[in-house]
Amino acid sequence: MPLSYNFAYLDEQSKKMIRRSILKAIAIPGFQVPFGGREMPLPYGWGTGGIQLTAAVIGPDDRLKVIDQGSDDTVNAISIKAFFKKTAGIETTEDTERATIIQTRHRIPETPLQNGQIMVFQVPIPEPLQFIEPKKSQTVKMHGFEEYGSMHVKLYEDIAKFGRIATAFDYPVQVHQRYIMSPSPIPKYDNPKLHRSPAVHLFGAGREKRIYAVPPYTDVVSLDFEDYPFELEKWDGACAVCGSTDSFLDEIITDDTGTRMFICSDTEYCQKKSGNTFS
Amino acid sequence: MQKGFDSEVFDSQAVFRNLLLAMANPGTIAATDINISCPERLQPGAGALLLTLLDFETVLWADLDPETPEMQWVHFYTGTRLTHAKNRAGFALLTDGEKLMDPGQFDPGTAASPDRSTTLVIQTRGMDQGPQLRLTGPGIEKETFIHLAGITTAFWDNRAMVNQAYPAGIDMVFVHAGRFAALPRTTKVTVC
Numbered sequence: 001m002p003l004s005y006n007f008a009y010l011d012e013q014s015k016k017m018i019r020r021s022i023l024k025a026i027a028i029p030g031f032q033v034p035f036g037g038r039e040m041p042l043p044y045g046w047g048t049g050g051i052q053l054t055a056a057v058i059g060p061d062d063r064l065k066v067i068d069q070g071s072d073d074t075v076n077a078i079s080i081k082a083f084f085k086k087t088a089g090i091e092t093t094e095d096t097e098r099a100t101i102i103q104t105r106h107r108i109p110e111t112p113l114q115n116g117q118i119m120v121f122q123v124p125i126p127e128p129l130q131f132i133e134p135k136k137s138q139t140v141k142m143h144g145f146e147e148y149g150s151m152h153v154k155l156y157e158d159i160a161k162f163g164r165i166a167t168a169f170d171y172p173v174q175v176h177q178r179y180i181m182s183p184s185p186i187p188k189y190d191n192p193k194l195h196r197s198p199a200v201h202l203f204g205a206g207r208e209k210r211i212y213a214v215p216p217y218t219d220v221v222s223l224d225f226e227d228y229p230f231e232l233e234k235w236d237g238a239c240a241v242c243g244s245t246d247s248f249l250d251e252i253i254t255d256d257t258g259t260r261m262f263i264c265s266d267t268e269y270c271q272k273k274s275g276n277t278f279s
Numbered sequence: 280m281q282k283g284f285d286s287e288v289f290d291s292q293a294v295f296r297n298l299l300l301a302m303a304n305p306g307t308i309a310a311t312d313i314n315i316s317c318p319e320r321l322q323p324g325a326g327a328l329l330l331t332l333l334d335f336e337t338v339l340w341a342d343l344d345p346e347t348p349e350m351q352w353v354h355f356y357t358g359t360r361l362t363h364a365k366n367r368a369g370f371a372l373l374t375d376g377e378k379l380m381d382p383g384q385f386d387p388g389t390a391a392s393p394d395r396s397t398t399l400v401i402q403t404r405g406m407d408q409g410p411q412l413r414l415t416g417p418g419i420e421k422e423t424f425i426h427l428a429g430i431t432t433a434f435w436d437n438r439a440m441v442n443q444a445y446p447a448g449i450d451m452v453f454v455h456a457g458r459f460a461a462l463p464r465t466t467k468v469t470v471c
Contacts, residue, residue, distance in 0.1 A: 006288065007288045007289070007292075012287055012288060012291070013334055013335075013336075015291075015292075016291070016331070016332065016333075016334050017334075017336060019295045019299075019331070019332070020332060020337075021394070022299060023298065023299070023302050023398070023450070024394040024396075024450075025394075026299070026302045026303050026418075026463065027302060027448075027450045027463035027464055027465065028393050028394060028446050028448075028463075028464070028465075029417050029465065031393060031394065031446060033394045034394075056295075057295075057296065057299065058292075059289065059292045059293060059296055060289065115304070116300065118299075140391050140392075141391060143391070144389070144390035144391035144392075144446075145390065176417050176465065178445070178446065179446075196420075198420075200299070200300070200303045213303075215302075215303040215304075215417045215418040215463075216303055216304060216417075216418050216420075217417065217418060217419060217420045218417040218418065219417075
């Protein structure tokens, strides 16, 4: 491990401050805890919130997995893994089952998580009410007094316009029958994975300087209406690589005449399923 | 001055990680196998937690006098500020769980800022004896049980009263020797 950095880049006092916020976030599921977000050596939008969480949590025995839209091999995932390899000397992995910490940009792995694993989400916009009420001073009050009627109006407006709830990602959820929370821009397909998950889910927003969490075995309910229940995306076909019919599929355009195919978004799941082990 | 952590970096990370999982899985007993020598009235688990959580930004209330070796030790290693006002403290150390007071005397935060609340670190006389406590709530799959020797039924009643104001409430970590278990405000406790 190079000696030019403190372990996992952040100084110890910054870690302490973040750790205190994480504990409060776990104690109040879905509540956005303000924290003294630090400047990180990469721009906002590249996962500064998630990286600060990982840096505060990670230890020398951890195995870190990082995914970007389900893929282990995209720029953001590779760069964040390289960052922690360099500053913490830890082992990285692509194997969801072996990982102790999984930092993610907008997917939850298809492989079921276990108790003891920690998911770290990179969050661009932590405030689910922001597009209804742009003033932070107001949204804090709305959360405080559980003033959530306008959130349902927003979903209703979708139905009035499109005949269905058109929100496909960052679909709002209610946590532990109390806080409305942004699950970060995961596809709504992943929302049910949060419900009573055995893993700890930590959410970090670096620019907005907010941390929130969903502890294990906690109710996470996607907002809906009795006559317009929450629905998941469905695909007609199967994954063109592994044949999976029960994973989130990405549409890939393969030429300029409109030929397309669908493949798993979760690359590690797809490799395992198709029997490839080149990770 | 007695020794604090061997390694500020790795010991505090190990303790915090156990505390994170303890807070996320209420009732689970975590162990610190950290080599730490605290003054007499501080149990090693409590000493390790305070060194992990406190720094110059925190305000600590304790049931010990600031001049005692215990508080001198905590202050030397963390630089935390001390207060006499229970309802102004971010953290509170209660070295004698049998003299536990009403948690309502501490700060439960507000509806808008429930995170600005006191976290209690409570030393108990054991985690194998005493009435059986049934725990339910977030972090617990169905139910789990724990024993905390010396904590009275009245204390649990008072705790339930304070936490009725959820999301405001008081989070607690119970310590015995090198072990600890956390009860966030969301955990419902029934004395069996």
